[in-house]
Amino acid sequence: MFIDFHTHRDRQCQNLVNLQTLHVNVDLQAKSLPPTCSLGLHPWFTDISSWEDAYKNLEILANLPKVLAIGECGLDRNIDLPMELQIIILQRHIELAETLQKPLVIHCVRAFSELIALKKTTKSVIPWIVHGFHKKTEVFQQLLEHNFYFSFGAAILSDRAPVVQAIATIPQGRFLLETDDRDDISIEQIYDRAAALRQVSLVTLQSQLVETYHQLTSLSRINRRIATIHSEPNLTE
Numbered sequence: 001m002f003i004d005f006h007t008h009r010d011r012q013c014q015n016l017v018n019l020q021t022l023h024v025n026v027d028l029q030a031k032s033l034p035p036t037c038s039l040g041l042h043p044w045f046t047d048i049s050s051w052e053d054a055y056k057n058l059e060i061l062a063n064l065p066k067v068l069a070i071g072e073c074g075l076d077r078n079i080d081l082p083m084e085l086q087i088i089i090l091q092r093h094i095e096l097a098e099t100l101q102k103p104l105v106i107h108c109v110r111a112f113s114e115l116i117a118l119k120k121t122t123k124s125v126i127p128w129i130v131h132g133f134h135k136k137t138e139v140f141q142q143l144l145e146h147n148f149y150f151s152f153g154a155a156i157l158s159d160r161a162p163v164v165q166a167i168a169t170i171p172q173g174r175f176l177l178e179t180d181d182r183d184d185i186s187i188e189q190i191y192d193r194a195a196a197l198r199q200v201s202l203v204t205l206q207s208q209l210v211e212t213y214h215q216l217t218s219l220s221r222i223n224r225r226i227a228t229i230h231s232e233p234n235l236t237e
C-alpha cells in the first residue's frame, strides 16, 4: 500500500491512498470531491475580497467524513497577500481543524518563525504537517522540537544534503510522503528513495507509513471513542 499524503492529482488505483488536496472557493461542492481529500484555502489562490465566503464553504465541506485533513493552508512570504491576513486565515483553519479533530496540512515559505509562534500561542494539539519540506537542518530541528510532522516529496530525490539528512534521520511516526503537484514523478519513486535513505525495506516503510497515516487521520474517531469511554460510569468506584 502506497500513501500519497499530499497531491493535487486525482489518481485512483489499487494499493494507493491518494489524499487529494483541493483549494476551496465558493463554488466547490460536496459532489465534486474525490473519495479521500484534504481541503483548505491555499494562500496562492486566496482572494482578499472573497476569502470569507470561501472559508464558510470550507466550514461546511470539512465536516464530511471523506475530508481527512484541513489544508493546504499556511503562510507564504513570496506572495502579495499581506502576512497579517495570511495569519488570520491560518488561525481560522487551526480553529476548524481543532474543532473537527482533523490534522492540518501546511504550506510554509519563508515564514517558519511565524508558524512556530502560532503553534505556541494557539496551544493547538492536533498534528501540524509541514508538506514539501526541503529547508535547512536548523529549521528542521526546530520544527521537530515543536512537534511538527513532515511530508516529504520530490526534494528527497535530489542530493541536497539537508533534506537527505532529514528523511534519513527523522523518527518513525513523524513523516509521510507525497508527490504534490508534480506530474513527472510517482509516489512509488519517492517511497523507493525514502526506503533507501532510511535503510529499510520498501515493505517495512510501507507498513510504518500506513500506521502513521492512520494515527494522523483517525483522530476524530479515536477522540469520540475516548469521550464515550470517559462518559461511562466507572464500575470500580
Ligand SMILES: [Zn+2]
Pocket: 006, 008, 021, 072, 180, 181
Ligand atoms: Zn500542494
